[in-house]
Amino acid sequence: MSYFDPIVRYQxxxxxxxxxxxxxxxEACxxxxxxxxxxxxxxGIxxxxFGRMANGHxxxxxxxIFNLMKGLGFPKKFFYQIKWERV
Structure with a gap:
């Protein structure tokens, strides 16, 4: 058995x-x-x-925010979070 575990669990x-x-x-779309x-x-945008906003232009x-919440069905907090992924 190796000490190296190739499967890494990452949140x-x-x-x-x-x-x-x-x-x-x-992501919501x-x-x-x-x-x-x-x-x-x-x-209602x-x-x-809408396309320029979604692409960051x-x-x-x-x-x-209320238009996005109503139209896409996600809570306000969802749109104010950055999800950092391990690369």
Missing amino acids: PKIEEVDFIVPERIR RYRGYTYKEAAKLC PERK TEIPDNY
């Missing part, structure tokens, strides 16, 4: 921040199976603006 570290994290918008177009319509105004 991602989740950090709360004070801004909406674009990656979490993408992927989880629900929505395209950006469908998600934007459900959230213009499609072009523009800052996300805090007043959109």
Whole structure:
């Protein structure tokens, strides 16, 4: 038996921040199976603006959080967390 165990159990570290994290918008869309177009319509956000926000090309105004919560069905806390993955 070797002292080296090739199977490593790793839990991602989740950090709360004070801004909406674009990656979490993408994760929410992927989880629900929505395209950006469908998600934007459900959230009441213009499609072009939604796509730019989800891809991190523009800052996300805090007043959109309730639109995101309602349209994508995730709690507020979800959008304010960074999930650090081990690479």
